[in-house]
Amino acid sequence: MVRVAIGPGDDVEAWCTRCRMNLNHRVIAVVGVEIKRVHCLTCGGDHKYYPPKYEGSGKKTAKAGKIPSAVRTVKSREAAEARAVGEWKRMMDxxxxxxxxxxxxxxxxxxxxxxxxxxxxxxxxxxxxxxxxxxxxxxxxxxxxxxxxxx
Ligand SMILES: [Zn+2]
Known part of the structure; x- marks a missing residue:
């Protein structure tokens, strides 16, 4: 599967600081390969990009939450893919x-x-x-x- 670089206007899954859920966000600003700002498609709020949170990372919202390091991002991407399949199965069920x-x-x-x-x-x-x-x-x-x- 070819991964296309994310750019403004693309949709990504991100943690919404207002909705406190992983939701689809429209990318507003990208610096290099890093997503900086996103627009929540659910609540309409603009905020800093936070990667989606998954089970194990705790229910608390990250007050002083650190964005995972690059290494962690690769690992959590695999987890995210596995989770996406799970989500799809649940939806199709x-x-x-x-x-x-x-x-x-x-x-x-x-x-x-x-x-x-x-x-x-x-x-x-x-x-x-x-x-x-x-x-x-x-x-x-x-x-x-x-x-x-x-x-
Ligand atoms: Zn939101």
Missing amino acids: EMPAEHTPRPYRLSESYQPAEFIEHPVLGKGRVMEILGAQRISVIFRDGRKILVCNKN
């Missing part, structure tokens, strides 16, 4: 047995929580409507931004 996911098409419009099937990425579920023509969908490979409502 909610699909009723008789339900057929809707084939993904650029021209269609989608609703949150809808099950879809992408020709390349496979089965997924709409997590968030990001705008008139963008949706965030979770696939086995993780969350992807897909275009919709396009003529």
